[in-house]
Amino acid sequence: MLCTLCQGMTLPSLVDLAKRDFRSGFFPNTDYYHHHTSFQELEKCAKETGCSLCRLFVGSFASAIHDATNPYWPVPETAGTGTVTATATGSPAPARLSMLDVARTLTNSDVRIALRSRHTAIGATLQYVDMFDLLAVRLGDRLELGDPLRVPDLLLVLRVPGDIQSATDYKTLKQSPPLVDGYRIGCTTPDDHLGSAGNFKLARSWLEDCSKHHKHCSTTAHTKLPPRLPTRVIDVTCTPANIVHAVDINAGRPDQGCAEYVALSHCWGRPPIKTLLKSTTMKKYTAGLPENDLPANFRDSITVTRNMGIPYLWIDSLCIIQDSVDDWRYESVRMGELYSRATFSLLAMAGDQSGAGILKATPPPVSPSVLVPFEGSGGPVSFDVSTIFQNSENLRQLSDSAPLSTRGWCLQEVVFSARILFFGAQQVYWFCTEGGYKSAESLPDGILYPHNKYPSMASAYFGEQSYPVPTGTAGATTEAILTDFYHFIESYAQRTLTFGTDKFPAVASFAQNVERALRKSSDNPVQHDYMAGVWSSDFRRGLLFCPDGIHAPHVKQAEEKDGLYRAPSWSWAVTDAPIIFLAAQTPLGGTPNPLNAQLVSWSSQLRDPNNAFGAVYSAQLVVRGRVCRLRMSATHFIGAYTWDKDNEVGSAWFDDRPTVGGTGKLLETASGNCIVFDGNMDDGGGEDTFLCTYFAPGSSPSTGEKKTVAPDIKDNEKQEYTLLMVDLGQADKEKGLTENQDDDSDDGTDVDEFDDDDDDFGDDEDWDMTEKLIHCLILREVSKDVYGRVGLLILDWKSRSRVDNWREQTMTLV
Numbered sequence: 001m002l003c004t005l006c007q008g009m010t011l012p013s014l015v016d017l018a019k020r021d022f023r024s025g026f027f028p029n030t031d032y033y034h035h036h037t038s039f040q041e042l043e044k045c046a047k048e049t050g051c052s053l054c055r056l057f058v059g060s061f062a063s064a065i066h067d068a069t070n071p072y073w074p075v076p077e078t079a080g081t082g083t084v085t086a087t088a089t090g091s092p093a094p095a096r097l098s099m100l101d102v103a104r105t106l107t108n109s110d111v112r113i114a115l116r117s118r119h120t121a122i123g124a125t126l127q128y129v130d131m132f133d134l135l136a137v138r139l140g141d142r143l144e145l146g147d148p149l150r151v152p153d154l155l156l157v158l159r160v161p162g163d164i165q166s167a168t169d170y171k172t173l174k175q176s177p178p179l180v181d182g183y184r185i186g187c188t189t190p191d192d193h194l195g196s197a198g199n200f201k202l203a204r205s206w207l208e209d210c211s212k213h214h215k216h217c218s219t220t221a222h223t224k225l226p227p228r229l230p231t232r233v234i235d236v237t238c239t240p241a242n243i244v245h246a247v248d249i250n251a252g253r254p255d256q257g258c259a260e261y262v263a264l265s266h267c268w269g270r271p272p273i274k275t276l277l278k279s280t281t282m283k284k285y286t287a288g289l290p291e292n293d294l295p296a297n298f299r300d301s302i303t304v305t306r307n308m309g310i311p312y313l314w315i316d317s318l319c320i321i322q323d324s325v326d327d328w329r330y331e332s333v334r335m336g337e338l339y340s341r342a343t344f345s346l347l348a349m350a351g352d353q354s355g356a357g358i359l360k361a362t363p364p365p366v367s368p369s370v371l372v373p374f375e376g377s378g379g380p381v382s383f384d385v386s387t388i389f390q391n392s393e394n395l396r397q398l399s400d401s402a403p404l405s406t407r408g409w410c411l412q413e414v415v416f417s418a419r420i421l422f423f424g425a426q427q428v429y430w431f432c433t434e435g436g437y438k439s440a441e442s443l444p445d446g447i448l449y450p451h452n453k454y455p456s457m458a459s460a461y462f463g464e465q466s467y468p469v470p471t472g473t474a475g476a477t478t479e480a481i482l483t484d485f486y487h488f489i490e491s492y493a494q495r496t497l498t499f500g501t502d503k504f505p506a507v508a509s510f511a512q513n514v515e516r517a518l519r520k521s522s523d524n525p526v527q528h529d530y531m532a533g534v535w536s537s538d539f540r541r542g543l544l545f546c547p548d549g550i551h552a553p554h555v556k557q558a559e560e561k562d563g564l565y566r567a568p569s570w571s572w573a574v575t576d577a578p579i580i581f582l583a584a585q586t587p588l589g590g591t592p593n594p595l596n597a598q599l600v601s602w603s604s605q606l607r608d609p610n611n612a613f614g615a616v617y618s619a620q621l622v623v624r625g626r627v628c629r630l631r632m633s634a635t636h637f638i639g640a641y642t643w644d645k646d647n648e649v650g651s652a653w654f655d656d657r658p659t660v661g662g663t664g665k666l667l668e669t670a671s672g673n674c675i676v677f678d679g680n681m682d683d684g685g686g687e688d689t690f691l692c693t694y695f696a697p698g699s700s701p702s703t704g705e706k707k708t709v710a711p712d713i714k715d716n717e718k719q720e721y722t723l724l725m726v727d728l729g730q731a732d733k734e735k736g737l738t739e740n741q742d743d744d745s746d747d748g749t750d751v752d753e754f755d756d757d758d759d760d761f762g763d764d765e766d767w768d769m770t771e772k773l774i775h776c777l778i779l780r781e782v783s784k785d786v787y788g789r790v791g792l793l794i795l796d797w798k799s800r801s802r803v804d805n806w807r808e809q810t811m812t813l814v
């Protein structure tokens with residue numbers, strides 16, 4: 001039963017309040033539901049009237065440990081971690097207060113309640129809300145974080161009781177109560193038994209709905225045949241499942257080698273998988289797979305495929321001959337196609353190894369729930385109400401940090417899949433190109449789903465099958481595809497690979513399709529060669545990658561697990577650290593400044609001569625460009641130092657961590673970049689020189705001041721670097737630039753300033769003088785006229801006229 005105050009909290013009244021004041025993630029100042037006048041009253045009501053909702057509130061406070069420094073309601077501690085133990089000295093650890101203890105001591109603890117929406121971004125206004133699925137409960141005025149009496153908002157989720165079992169259920173839910181004033185109230189209850197009949201029914205209905213109604217999601221709509229199968233697949237229609245050759249399927253018929261199939265994407269992890277397709281196991285596995293000996297992920301994916309009514313399944317380690325380099329090379333280039341043609345891709349998001357299992361769920365922390373009848377606009381509606389915690393699973397969080405998401409190969413698998421069935425640890429999710437994301441919780445589109453994929457790339461790729469050719473000028477499209485490529489590589493650089501030398505193969509299929517899309521998008525006969533990860537048509541931008549962090553150390557061949565060469569120093573693939581590409585100073589459509597570096601020729605020795613996108617033995621570029629000299633200070637200023645900003649001319653990033661004056665000892669720097677100064681000696685003459693020095697700005701603990709110092713030009717390491725000016729932008733005339741234009745930007749060290757927003761490209765109106773910069777590579781000579789990259793340097797525009805006098809040199813980059 002409910003008390004009068006809880007009964008008065010009707011859905012229409014809560015929605016009315018939200019309409020007066022709603023900002024996602026914020027508690028309204030005055031337009032909230034006035035519940036009990038104090039926490040004491042709430043407790044009294046729970047005890048005396050037995051109101052189930054009031055009792056749930058009090059119970060939630062009683063079971064949560066108070067922590068004044070945590071802005072959110074604490075996640076319950078699992079058994080064993082929350083026990084109070086004696087400290088080493090024998091005295092008992094300080095007693096930990098519950099939220100209830102603290103709530104009781106508040107002077108001002110009136111109970112305030114408001115609706116909240118999980119799917120909208122923080123700060124979003126009401127117009128973005130499709131569903132209200134939370135009740136936020138606040139006691140009195142909010143205290144600052146750290147205040148010993150601060151109690152965070154208690155968040156309770158409203159769930160429509162019962163499992164959603166099909167897409168039809170979804171649609172009914174969207175159109176029928178509980179709908180108040182156009183807002184859906186409450187999400188659905190996911191079945192955390194992942195292999196349940198209900199979850200399979202839901203997943204089947206997602207697929208059915210998509211196949212019936214979405215013409216852009218089917219990559220084979222135009223062929224009227226099922227998709228063409230990969231070379232080998234697992235036939236799951238028989239027991240035990242067995243490996244079959246695609247050519248043997250429907251032999252002699254028009255649909256020979258064509259059938260519906262599922263493509264698995266999973267983490268191999270450790271221990272190593274024992275059941276691999278090899279030349280020695282081929283015969284045995286063709287007769288029948290040892291289903292019981294397969295890793296749990298494989299067994300579960302067979303179960304999923306069978307339950308989805310699909311006859312074939314593709315798993316890398318069972319469908320590619322693992323001891324055949326040729327087979328692996330052949331298949332790895334076709335990976336993108338393989339995922340794009342599959343009926344759907346099955347993503348085992350949560351398991352960090354093949355033995356983890358896909359259907360073994362980790363249920364969310366148990367929290368008590370009560371069934372509460374709320375008064376709706378057309379009569380009472382019941383919801384299961386329970387506490388929701390910070391760590392409750394969603395697809396956004398899975399795609400950011402789940403084990404599968406950290407795997408390099410997975411990225412291109414996701415990009416190429418038209419349909420994806422995701423298994424998390426707590427629920428199932430779906431994606432299809434036309435229908436977008438769905439979850440078993442039926443959350444509307446919004447921040448709890450991953451960012452959009454690579455739109456230009458996907459439309460260029462899927463455009464071959466079903467999409468209209470992208471409109472707009474050819475240049476703009478090429479630019480958009482390249483932007484997708486750079487974003488993809490940046491995102492890829494955040495991920496880890498089992499073998500570093502896999503770095504090129506893992507994106508080979510993506511790169512191959514980028515090449516195809518570039519060729520199609522452009523009318524002009526520009527050649528887009530893929531030179532160890534860098535496009536010949538856009539090589540300046542390709543060379544200008546920068547550590548997205550402090551450094552991006554080059555991985556030496558000796559450090560590779562397989563001891564093989566990976567990439568030239570000028571390729572993004574040379575490092576395992578996160579990197580970003582700087583914005584194009586020279587958009588593809590413009591005329592490059594004649595001072596910009598020119599590509600004279602290039603060559604690479606491919607491991608597989610038939611795969612221009614795969615691993616390499618070596619690669620060289622021959623470039624012609626303007627060069628000058630760079631020296632490194634012997635003394636660096638680590639501590640409470642600053643420098644005269646007027647003397648600063650730019651910033652430099654060294655890929656490897658710097659060492660102290662050739663001692664081999666690593667130099668501790670606060671930030672990764674050096675400050676660049678004019679390095680010409682007073683006596684004049686000689687080559688134009690810059691000097692770079694590390695500063696770790698800070699203030700003296702005693703005085704709170706910074707000491708301003710100027711590095712001494714003569715105090716430099718004997719090591720000499722060559723600066724190669726790569727990109728200055730477009731031809732000066734074309735841009736109407738004046739050479740002595742003053743650069744106002746006061747601090748060019750913030751990498752965010754170079755954020756390569758799509759809008760920056762090809763839009764002359766937006767060309768802001770203060771963003772004009774001179775992009776250079778820092779090189780070290782390895783032999784006569786042969787150089788390797790060691791970093792990147794950006795000069796402010798005030799050094800523009802100096803570039804005219806730099807020496808022109810033709811050099812080989814390795």
Ligand SMILES: [Zn+2]
Nearest residue numbers: 003006051054
């Ligand atoms: Zn009540």
Ligand SMILES: [Zn+2]
Nearest residue numbers: 210214217432
């Ligand atoms: Zn669809």
